[in-house]
Amino acid sequence: MTTQASPEAQPGVAGTAARTPSGSALSVDDLRIRYGDVEAVKGISFSIEPGGFLTLLGPSGCGKSTTLRCIAGLEPAAGGTIKVGDQVVAGPGRAVPPEKRGINMVFQSYAVWPHMTVAKNVGYGLKGLPKQEVADRVEEVLELVGLASYARRYGTELSGGQQQRVALARAIVTRPKVLLFDEPLSNLDAALREQMRVELLELQRTVGITSVYVTHDQTEAMSMSDHVVLLRDGVIEQADGPRELYRRPRSEFAARFVGRADILPGRLDTSRRRLETATGIAVVGAEAAGDDVPLDAASAVFRSENVVVGEAAERCENRWDGTVERVAFLGSHLDVALEVGGASVRAELRIDSGVEPGQRVAVGVLAADVHFVPAAGL
Numbered sequence: 001m002t003t004q005a006s007p008e009a010q011p012g013v014a015g016t017a018a019r020t021p022s023g024s025a026l027s028v029d030d031l032r033i034r035y036g037d038v039e040a041v042k043g044i045s046f047s048i049e050p051g052g053f054l055t056l057l058g059p060s061g062c063g064k065s066t067t068l069r070c071i072a073g074l075e076p077a078a079g080g081t082i083k084v085g086d087q088v089v090a091g092p093g094r095a096v097p098p099e100k101r102g103i104n105m106v107f108q109s110y111a112v113w114p115h116m117t118v119a120k121n122v123g124y125g126l127k128g129l130p131k132q133e134v135a136d137r138v139e140e141v142l143e144l145v146g147l148a149s150y151a152r153r154y155g156t157e158l159s160g161g162q163q164q165r166v167a168l169a170r171a172i173v174t175r176p177k178v179l180l181f182d183e184p185l186s187n188l189d190a191a192l193r194e195q196m197r198v199e200l201l202e203l204q205r206t207v208g209i210t211s212v213y214v215t216h217d218q219t220e221a222m223s224m225s226d227h228v229v230l231l232r233d234g235v236i237e238q239a240d241g242p243r244e245l246y247r248r249p250r251s252e253f254a255a256r257f258v259g260r261a262d263i264l265p266g267r268l269d270t271s272r273r274r275l276e277t278a279t280g281i282a283v284v285g286a287e288a289a290g291d292d293v294p295l296d297a298a299s300a301v302f303r304s305e306n307v308v309v310g311e312a313a314e315r316c317e318n319r320w321d322g323t324v325e326r327v328a329f330l331g332s333h334l335d336v337a338l339e340v341g342g343a344s345v346r347a348e349l350r351i352d353s354g355v356e357p358g359q360r361v362a363v364g365v366l367a368a369d370v371h372f373v374p375a376a377g378l
């Protein structure tokens, strides 16, 4: 498990196993959450500086939503501490109620009240404030989410994307310290989802609100976050900046979960830069494997888009003879399955590469694109 912030992690967010650093907008330290005998979250720690955008990413059941709900105060913590700014909102003998945490949450189901106008939906959380102030603040946020001209519409008269914007406006109008998002875009179709991703991030940057976002969609996580906390079975598998997580996954699980990876298990030699598979394929990397990688149970990892064939392979330190097994046309590229010395390698090739099933080709990968992780199962 890695909880170190990477050198290229953006300012604003830190994945860390250390005690809650001062100056964080939100910090979670050794958080544990139980459902009866089942420990759903097993001691996770991370923190976000003001204005940061952190994503909890992972497969179904890894504990993302449970963690988010616990931060919101909707689930009790069985151990550990949650702080919003300097205030402990959950900790030994302490559980601040959800409405007193200074946190708002945006859900997958927009929960927009159909019988109320957009303005009433958004202003609901401001009850008790002077009428004019409510009107001004509602107008201000509706402007921000691009719904200024929809104030008098009813919830039933809105599209899915517009409802999600209302939900967003309602969540920010009370000016919470932290905003939580639970898969907010998953009910939208692909095109709208992409558009909303951009809009949501722009809004987050404009308002500068500290955000925690839950998704199982790696594209969403990579494109929106300063920092990604990848969860697996209730523990942190890797906490890193999105680029670092993609370029340097620290495990086979992380490599497979984020992007498409080729993974060749084998033994490292003592230089820790050269691996040999059981079938005798040698794979060299530009950098030596880290100390956490056992010599006799390592895997070489590289991205499918970094695999080249034909003449381009001549430039690569890793050059193997291969056979094209399958070619699938995916619009933007070809997904090509290759057999290389008994191992399977996937390549993403240009659509004009001219490869055909059965063809013998030179297959290449630059050493700089290879790195080593512990073989799975350890």
Ligand SMILES: Nc1ncnc2c1ncn2[C@@H]1O[C@H](COP(=O)(O)OP(=O)(O)OP(=O)(O)O)[C@@H](O)[C@H]1O
Binding pocket: 035, 038, 040, 058, 059, 060, 061, 062, 063, 064, 065, 066, 067, 216
């Ligand atoms: N109310 C509950 N009672 C018992 N177990 C629960 C409850 N809610 C969640 N769990 C269990 O806790 C674990 C984590 O669930 P959680 O919903 O946090 O996962 P998730 O990563 O958000 O998954 P998904 O993407 O499917 O929502 C799972 O094993 C789940 O079965």
